[in-house]
Amino acid sequence: MIRIGIDLGGTKIEGIALDAAGGVLWRERVPAPQSAYAQTLDAIAALVQRIESGLGEGGSVGVGTPGAASPVSGRMRNCNSTWLNGERLREDLCARLGREVRIANDADCFTLSEATDGAAAGAATVFGVILGTGVGGGICVGGRLLAGPNAIAGEWGHNLFGGPRGGLAAGRACYCGRSDCVETWLSGAGLLRTHREIGGGCPHECGPTESGQPAGAAAVATLAARGDPAACAALDLYADQLAFALAQVINVLDPHVIVLGGGLSNIERLYDEVPARWGAQVFSDVVRTALVPARYGDSSGVRGAAWLFPLLP
Numbered sequence: 001m002i003r004i005g006i007d008l009g010g011t012k013i014e015g016i017a018l019d020a021a022g023g024v025l026w027r028e029r030v031p032a033p034q035s036a037y038a039q040t041l042d043a044i045a046a047l048v049q050r051i052e053s054g055l056g057e058g059g060s061v062g063v064g065t066p067g068a069a070s071p072v073s074g075r076m077r078n079c080n081s082t083w084l085n086g087e088r089l090r091e092d093l094c095a096r097l098g099r100e101v102r103i104a105n106d107a108d109c110f111t112l113s114e115a116t117d118g119a120a121a122g123a124a125t126v127f128g129v130i131l132g133t134g135v136g137g138g139i140c141v142g143g144r145l146l147a148g149p150n151a152i153a154g155e156w157g158h159n160l161f162g163g164p165r166g167g168l169a170a171g172r173a174c175y176c177g178r179s180d181c182v183e184t185w186l187s188g189a190g191l192l193r194t195h196r197e198i199g200g201g202c203p204h205e206c207g208p209t210e211s212g213q214p215a216g217a218a219a220v221a222t223l224a225a226r227g228d229p230a231a232c233a234a235l236d237l238y239a240d241q242l243a244f245a246l247a248q249v250i251n252v253l254d255p256h257v258i259v260l261g262g263g264l265s266n267i268e269r270l271y272d273e274v275p276a277r278w279g280a281q282v283f284s285d286v287v288r289t290a291l292v293p294a295r296y297g298d299s300s301g302v303r304g305a306a307w308l309f310p311l312l313p
């Protein structure tokens with residue numbers, strides 16, 4: 001049987017079909033209907049139907065979503081695609097597709113993908129981290145997603161960040177209503193803000209820099225590679241902060257592997273600099289936790305959605 005994964009993003013819906021070995025049989029992206037729940041269901045159903053008729057075979061369907069279903073009401077919440085909030089997405093898809101459908105948060109799907117056949121394959125305990133527009137996470141134990149009574153396992157992005165700020169002001173407001181969440185410092189926007197506050201200016205269109213103008217937080221890494229002092233200082237602080245925040249997780253979970261995904265996971269120096277620094281905050285004489293980049297990059301979310309129906313024993 002094939003496994004179909006659907007990644008329900010804010011601007012696109014991606015579908016994938018995997019064979020039993022994780023080989024890709026089908027991959028397709030369609031625009032995500034905006035502010036339209038019924039059309040979102042239609043688009044997912046049409047995508048599944050095209051995959052199954054194209055391959056001549058039925059499959060299981062797993063869906064990765066922003067936010068998560070409330071464990072009490074079953075209704076979606078915390079979705080930045082706000083038209084999903086309040087809807088019973090899983091039940092509606094089950095009815096539409098006529099089968100059991102599993103859904104999970106996109107960071108959980110990322111973690112499951114990397115724990116199943118990615119950079120953390122075979123590791124007993126895996127903490128998967130998304131460092132991008134937001135900061136999210138998921139936990140796999142024994143190859144299975146950890147799911148607790150609040151459906152928030154791994155959501156470290158809204159813990160209070162109590163680590164080094166390099167002299168920058170505290171009090172960064174978070175969309176969740178609190179201040180100085182980990183996400184306000186370690187997301188792409190957080191890194192850009194740090195760079196700006198250090199004095200580097202915006203590294204793309206809207207401010208002065210001494211060198212090129214690439215867009216996004218990755219631009220800070222590009223500038224640092226060219227020796228831009230403010231970018232170097234911002235990334236140095238970012239590595240300190242990531243080491244601090246991950247050390248808090250290590251002290252609680254003691255994962256064998258931490259896998260980084262999202263746009264900021266492409267900053268190569270993190271994989272040396274963060275493990276070199278996190279020991280100061282970990283309650284152990286040695287830290288044997290591995291910090292690795294995702295194997296499947298941007299495809300991990302949709303692959304993990306497919307793996308919500310796990311390998312048969």
Ligand SMILES: [Zn+2]
Nearest residue numbers: 158174176181
């Ligand atoms: Zn927050």
